[in-house]
Amino acid sequence: MQNLERFKFLFEALGVDGDSFKSLRKHVSGLKERPFCLLHADLHRENFIVDSDRKLWTIDWELAMFGDPLYDLATHLYLMRYPLRQERRMTEQWCTTVEKIRPGSSNGVEVDLPRLLDYKRAQSVFTDVIREALSLDAEPDHRRRLARAGAKLRRILADAAVPLGLDSVPSAGRIVSALEQWHHDHASDRSSGWQ
Known part of the structure; x- marks a missing residue:
C-alpha cells in the first residue's frame, strides 16, 4: 500500500x-491449461553460462517460481528481443523440446504466447x-x-x-x-x- x-x-x-x-x-x-512446473522467470543471455566442458548452466534463480511453462518462454522472448525469424524458430524448438519432457506444456501456444508477451x-x-x-x-x-x-x-x-x-x-x-x-x-x- x-x-x-x-x-x-x-x-x-x-x-x-x-x-x-x-x-x-x-x-x-x-489462457489454456498447461501442466505447471518450475520456472526460472528471468531467462536471458546474461543468465546463461557455458563452462569449459561446454555444458550450459542457468544462473540467477531469485525470481524462480512454480507456474505456466509458457510464461518462461514469453519472458525469454521478451527479454531477448530476437528478430521475428529467430523468435519463431526459438518458439518452435522450445515447443518440440518441452513436449518431449512434459507433454501439454505448449498447449495453446499460438493464442496464448502473444497474450503472455503482452x-x-x-x-x-x-x-x-x-x-x-x-x-x-x-x-x-x-x-x-x-x-x-x-x-x-x-x-x-x-x-x-x-x-x-x-x-x-x-x-x-x-x-x-x-x-x-x-x-x-x-x-x-x-x-x-x-x-
Missing part, C-alpha cells in the same frame, strides 16, 4: 490507472517506471537522464498500450514532466531516508 501511494500520481500522469489493471486482466483471461510488456511498464523514477538521484545531472528516461518509457508505454487499454500514450516530454514532478514531490522522502 505504501508504494501505491508513493507512485500513484506518477502512473496516473502516464495514463496508467485502476482501469489499466482491469484491461490487462481481460486481455489475458482464458503481459510481459505491461509488466515492464510498472518495473521500468519505478526504476527510472528512483534512479533520478543516482546521476548528479539528472536532466540528461530524464531525456533518456522519457524516450525509453514512451516506447515501453506504446508497446503495452493495447493490453493496458491505453487510449493514448503520453509524449516523451509529458513523461519527463511527470518524472520531474514526482522527483520534486518526493524530495522530503529522500532526505528522510525513505527508499
